[in-house]
Amino acid sequence: MGGLNTALLIGVGGLDAAQGALDATSNNIANVNTPGYTREEAQLSELPETESAGQITGGGVSLEGLQSIRDELLNVQIQQQTSLQSAADTESASLQQAQTYFTSTGTDIASALSSFSSSLAALSANSTSSSAQQGVLAAGQNLASAFNTAAGGLTGVQTAANQQIPDTVSQINSLTQQIAQLNGQLAQVPAGEGGGTVQDQLDQAVKQLAALTNISVTQTNNGETITTGSGTPLVEGDQSYNLQTSTGTGGQLEVLDANGNNITSAITGGTLGGALNIANQVIPGLMTQLNTLASQFATAFNSAQAGGTDSNGNAGGAFFTGTANLSNAAANMSVGLISAAQIAISSSTGGGNGNVANLSAALTSTLPSGESAADGYAGIVFNVGTVASNASTQSTAIGDNLTQLTTQQGAVSAVNIDEETANLMRYQTAYEAAARIVSTVQVLDNAALNMGSSTSF
Amino acid sequence: MRIDPNIVPEMLANLQQSQVSLDTALQQVSTGLSVNEPSDNPTNAAAMVENTIQTGDLDVYTQNVSTALSTVQTASSVLSSLVTSLTSAVSAGTEGANGTNSSTDLASLANEVQGILTSAVTAANTSVSGTYLFGGSGTTTPYTADASSSTGYTYNGNDDTNSVAVGDQTSVQVNLPGSQIFSSSSNNVLGALSSLVTALQGGNSSDIQTATASVDSALNYVSQQQVFYGNAETQLNSQETFLEQDKVTLSTQANSLIGVNESTAATDLSQAETDNSAALAAVAKVLPNNLLNYLAPPA
Numbered sequence: 001m002g003g004l005n006t007a008l009l010i011g012v013g014g015l016d017a018a019q020g021a022l023d024a025t026s027n028n029i030a031n032v033n034t035p036g037y038t039r040e041e042a043q044l045s046e047l048p049e050t051e052s053a054g055q056i057t058g059g060g061v062s063l064e065g066l067q068s069i070r071d072e073l074l075n076v077q078i079q080q081q082t083s084l085q086s087a088a089d090t091e092s093a094s095l096q097q098a099q100t101y102f103t104s105t106g107t108d109i110a111s112a113l114s115s116f117s118s119s120l121a122a123l124s125a126n127s128t129s130s131s132a133q134q135g136v137l138a139a140g141q142n143l144a145s146a147f148n149t150a151a152g153g154l155t156g157v158q159t160a161a162n163q164q165i166p167d168t169v170s171q172i173n174s175l176t177q178q179i180a181q182l183n184g185q186l187a188q189v190p191a192g193e194g195g196g197t198v199q200d201q202l203d204q205a206v207k208q209l210a211a212l213t214n215i216s217v218t219q220t221n222n223g224e225t226i227t228t229g230s231g232t233p234l235v236e237g238d239q240s241y242n243l244q245t246s247t248g249t250g251g252q253l254e255v256l257d258a259n260g261n262n263i264t265s266a267i268t269g270g271t272l273g274g275a276l277n278i279a280n281q282v283i284p285g286l287m288t289q290l291n292t293l294a295s296q297f298a299t300a301f302n303s304a305q306a307g308g309t310d311s312n313g314n315a316g317g318a319f320f321t322g323t324a325n326l327s328n329a330a331a332n333m334s335v336g337l338i339s340a341a342q343i344a345i346s347s348s349t350g351g352g353n354g355n356v357a358n359l360s361a362a363l364t365s366t367l368p369s370g371e372s373a374a375d376g377y378a379g380i381v382f383n384v385g386t387v388a389s390n391a392s393t394q395s396t397a398i399g400d401n402l403t404q405l406t407t408q409q410g411a412v413s414a415v416n417i418d419e420e421t422a423n424l425m426r427y428q429t430a431y432e433a434a435a436r437i438v439s440t441v442q443v444l445d446n447a448a449l450n451m452g453s454s455t456s457f
Numbered sequence: 458m459r460i461d462p463n464i465v466p467e468m469l470a471n472l473q474q475s476q477v478s479l480d481t482a483l484q485q486v487s488t489g490l491s492v493n494e495p496s497d498n499p500t501n502a503a504a505m506v507e508n509t510i511q512t513g514d515l516d517v518y519t520q521n522v523s524t525a526l527s528t529v530q531t532a533s534s535v536l537s538s539l540v541t542s543l544t545s546a547v548s549a550g551t552e553g554a555n556g557t558n559s560s561t562d563l564a565s566l567a568n569e570v571q572g573i574l575t576s577a578v579t580a581a582n583t584s585v586s587g588t589y590l591f592g593g594s595g596t597t598t599p600y601t602a603d604a605s606s607s608t609g610y611t612y613n614g615n616d617d618t619n620s621v622a623v624g625d626q627t628s629v630q631v632n633l634p635g636s637q638i639f640s641s642s643s644n645n646v647l648g649a650l651s652s653l654v655t656a657l658q659g660g661n662s663s664d665i666q667t668a669t670a671s672v673d674s675a676l677n678y679v680s681q682q683q684v685f686y687g688n689a690e691t692q693l694n695s696q697e698t699f700l701e702q703d704k705v706t707l708s709t710q711a712n713s714l715i716g717v718n719e720s721t722a723a724t725d726l727s728q729a730e731t732d733n734s735a736a737l738a739a740v741a742k743v744l745p746n747n748l749l750n751y752l753a754p755p756a
Contacts, residue, residue, distance in 0.1 A: 095496070103494045103502075110506040114513030121517040124622040125524045128588065128596060352594045352617030357628050363510075364625055374510050382503035385495025392496060403470055410461030417462065418748040425752075 004441050004448070006050070010060035011437030017044050018431035020063040025423045027066075028415045036204030038068040038413040040196075068196050074409045075203055076217060079210035081402045083269030086211040088395035090164070090274025091282070094157050095388035098283070101153035102384045109377050112146035113363065115139045120360045123345070127353035133311070133340035140319060144333045147294045151330035154287050161279035165253045166245045168212050168272045175209045176226065176240040183223030184238035209234075214269025229266025232257045252280045282387055286380060287330070293376040295329035296367040304362040308344030308355025316344025316355070468740045475733040482726040485717045492715035501714040508714065511625070512707050515700060518623050522697045525621040525631045529693065532590045532632065533686035535580045536679060539646075542573045542580075543676040546650060549573075550669025553657045560660060567657035574650040578602075578610060581639045581647070591635035593617040599635045600647065608648035612640050623696045629689055633682060644671075644678035 021042035031037040043066065047059030104110060119132075119139035126132045182202040189198050202224065209215055209226065215234065218225045222237030233241050241258040248254045254264045255272065264280070267273045298320035305316035322332035337343065347354025364372050371379065461467075485491055495502040546569075552558070553566045581600045583590045592599035592614030603611035614635050620628040639646045653668040 096494075099495045104505065104509060110509045111513075113506075114510040117510055118513045118517040121514055121521060121622040124620065124628060125517075125521040126588075127619060128594070346594065346617070351615060353619045354617075357620060357622060360622055361626065374507050378503040378506035381495050381506055382499045385497070385499030385502050388494075388496035389499060399470075403467060406466060407461045410463045411459050414461055414463045416459075419462070421748040421752065 004444055006057060008438060008441040010058070011434050011441060013047065013060040013062065014434030014437065015431060017042070017061040017063045018427045018434055020044075020066065021423070021427040022431065024066045025420050025427060029417065029420045029424075032415045032417060032420075036200050036207070037415070038070045038200050038203075039415045040066045040068050043067050065190070066196070068199060069413055070199070070203070071409065071412045072219070074405060074412065075207075078402065078405050078409060079207055079215065079217065080269075081398055081405060082207060082210040083214045083273070085395055085398040085402055086270045087214075087268070087274035087277070088391050088398060090161075090271045091278055092388065092391035092395050094161055094274075094278045095282070095384070095391050097160075098154055098157045098286070099384045099388045101150045102381045107142075107146060107149070109143070109146045109150055110374075110381070112139070112143040113374060113377065116143045117360065117363050120356060120363070123343075124353055124356040124360070127345045127356060130340060133343055133345075136343055137335065137337060137340045140337075141335045144320060144322075144335055147290070147330040147333045151287065151290055151294075151328070154283050154290065155331070158279050158283040158287075161275040161283070162253050164275040165255070165272065165279065168270075168275060169243050169245050169255060172209065172212050172228075172234070172272065173240075173242040175205055175212070176234045176242070179205050179209065179224070179226065179235045180238050180240035183235065186223045187238075210270065212270040213267055213272040229257075229263045229268075232261075232263050232266070252284075286384060289376075289380050289383065291326050291329040292369060293330070293367075293373065293380065294333045295323045295326050296369055297362075297373045297376075298323040298329070298333060300365060300367055300373075301359065301362040304355070304358040305344045307348060307358055309346040309348050310344045311341040311346075314342075315348070317342055319343070464743065468736075468743070472733075472736050472740065475729065475736045479726075479729040479733045482722065482729040485722045486719075486726050489717055489719070489722075490715050491717040491722075498715075505711065505714050508707055508711050511703075512711065514625065515704055515707065519697070519700050519704075521621045522623050522693050522700065525623065525629055526690065526693045526697070528585055528588075528590065528631050529686050529689045531583065531585050533683060533690065535583050535590065536638070536683045536686065539577055539580050540676060540680055540683065542576055543646070543650075543672060543679065546570050546573045546653060547669055547673050547676060550653050550657070550665055550672055554662050554665040554669055556662045558660075563657050563660050567654050570650060570654045570657060574647065574654060577639070577646060577650060581635050589614065589635075590632060591638055593632070593634035593636070594619060600639065608640065608645055609651045610640070610647050612636050623693065624700070627696065629692050629696070631689060633685055638679060638682050641678070644675045646675045646679060649675045 021044070024040040024042045028039050043064035045062050045064055047062050049059050050057050102108060116136070116139040119135040123129075123132045123136050179202060182198055182205060185198045186202060189196055206215070206217060206224065206226065213228050216227050216231075218227075220237070224235065225233070225237070226235040227233050228243075232243075234243070235241070243258070243263075244256045244260075246254050246256055248262075248264075253276070254262050255267055255276070257263050264276060267276055302318045302320060305319045308316045310316050318336045320333055321336035322334045323329040325332070344355050344359070345353050347358070363374070366372055367376060369376055484493060492498045492501050492505070549566045549569050553563055558566070578600050581591050582598055589595065589599050594617035595614035597613045599614040600610045600612060602609060612635055616634045616636055618630050618634065619632050620630045622628045640648065649668065649671040653665070653672050656664040656668040659665075
């Protein structure tokens with residue numbers, strides 16, 4: 001049979017439980033805006049009932065601990081989407097910058113080609129006029145410098161991406177060290193508590209890591225094992241492995257694992273994946289197109305120029321120079337003529353201004369690439385526009401997805417002030433009621449002790 | 458089901474989205490363009506490259522057509538007057554060959570033909586804004602008097618012809634060299650006139666007759682050459698019409714590629730403004746609300 005002491009114990013247990021719940025509530029309220037914080041709930045359970053002389057008495061409440069409420073599956077999805085979005089954002093930012101060099105501004109290659117073509121047409125109407133000849137020379141110089149600017153712009157974007165790569169790798173290394181350390185701490189946290197603060201910090205660090213590179217996370221007895229690329233370990237238990245960068249044979253930056261193996265091609269996500277893609281794939285691809293155009297156009301125009309005779313009576317010299325080396329044709333393109341009199345206006349066979357038509361034709365004729373100069377440039381504009389538009393569309397789409405996932409995660413783990421306010425009142429009442437049990441038992445104890453004493457009546 | 462209590466990120470995302478729409482609408486209205494950078498519409502931006510080049514060329518082609526027309530028309534009218542003069546020369550020759558003329562008459566006829574010769578030389582040396590119409594591509598006066606020449610004049614120009622670009626891959630030849638019109642080996646206009654002057658001065662009817670016949674033949678020859686200018690003029694006129702149409706086509710194309718429908722853009726802008734204010738108003742209304750506002754402060 002339970003006595004007053006039992007009631008007292010139950011009352012004290014109630015006080016403990018209400019206090020634990022109030023602790024959880026106050027911690028939740030305090031951390032309402034803390035990034036990565038997961039709300040805690042007090043884990044309450046009934047104590048076993050006691051049976052004494054055929055009577056069953058409840059055992060009161062027990063506070064099992066405070067548990068963080070989280071959904072690991074959602075975390076994994078959020079990590080993956082974060083990697084993708086971060087890569088798309090990095091690419092989008094670079095390409096937004098790159099495409100400004102291919103936007104119709106009046107100084108872009110399309111405008112320069114247009115002016116060059118117009119200047120030749122004007123020359124045909126007035127081929128002995130030195131101002132018309134100067135016009136062609138100046139328009140040619142503008143065209144060469146438009147190529148230089150576009151190539152310089154692309155190189156600038158590539159350089160920026162190349163600077164981002166080692167920075168990102170060192171951020172990754174510092175995060176993996178932090179995660180390894182947290183893994184060590186996590187091993188000491190009691191199992192029933194959902195990891196608590198350590199797990200919150202770990203999740204937050206892993207999410208930051210996911211924004212930097214594509215990762216895969218496995219839960220093990222030693223905490224979280226994290227790999228990047230196709231299985232390169234970054235963190236195993238409390239051990240972290242540093243990535244490093246090196247310059248490849250083609251001058252491109254490569255990412256190496258801790259053992260020095262090249263894992264560049266397996267890095268597809270996060271800022272690192274985006275920057276690698278820009279620096280090693282997208283920009284070099286565009287640059288090759290631009291160089292090919294510059295080189296083939298210069299060759300075609302020079303050959304038209306060589307087919308004619310200039311105003312000094314000499315065979316036409318190379319109009320454009322610097323395009324011999326395909327790898328930097330666009331960047332080095334320049335006008336080779338010293339004076340406008342060197343423009344090969346006359347046809348070697350027919351005299352007159354017969355070669356002007358050949359020079360003009362070099363702008364519209366099919367280059368070895370299978371396209372005219374204008375179509376070749378239009379192809380580059382299309383490609384730049386498409387990659388830029390794809391990256392930003394992708395970023396938006398993943399962003400929507402991520403918002404959705406974050407909302408789901410919030411529904412599970414975020415602190416709701418209204419809920420906590422209601423809980424605050426609920427646990428306050430519970431605490432007051434449990435305290436009342438204690439004071440009641442005290443009164444009853446006094447009454448029992450004073451039984452039979454004359455002073456009590 | 459528990460819902461996400463943290464509405465701030467979603468609200469900010471919504472606000473940002475409405476801000477983006479507003480910016481886009483504003484940009485479209487202010488620039489009048491729906492494609493402001495290649496990523497807005499890669500296909501259309503690429504198509505605009507060709508359009509830009511063609512539009513730029515079109516202005517020059519139009520200008521070239523009008524320059525070429527004035528050259529061709531001037532040349533044509535010079536040749537017309539030359540034909541008229543040559544006709545007079547033939548009449549003078551015919552009159553001089555009829556055997557009834559006194560030496561005074563013949564001298565006066567010779568003077569008349571000499572005058573025609575001088576005007577023919579002037580015609581052959583016609584220049585338009587510094588360029589000789591009948592000098593090939595030469596820059597010196599095409600015909601100068603030369604006593605040592607059998608015809609009395611030397612051609613200083615060359616046989617070159619100039620073609621003016623009036624369209625993509627289309628050019629029109631705008632000149633014939635003087636060597637073809639005035640001093641061709643078969644029908645040398647200046648030579649025929651010189652011979653006629655000499656014959657009239659000599660007074661030999663049969664010489665005059667021969668010389669008159671060659672002037673007549675030169676007359677026919679020049680008339681034939683005139684056809685070249687007539688054809689060029691026709692070609693230039695039709696090209697002018699084509700370029701005008703092309704200009705409309707290109708500007709319509711540019712408009713449909715990257716232009717913006719102004720009424721749509723204006724509607725979009727006003728829609729975006731409304732959306733943005735609504736989103737802002739919603740945030741302002743929802744954010745301050747929580748249970749604490751409705752509870753009495755703890756006693």
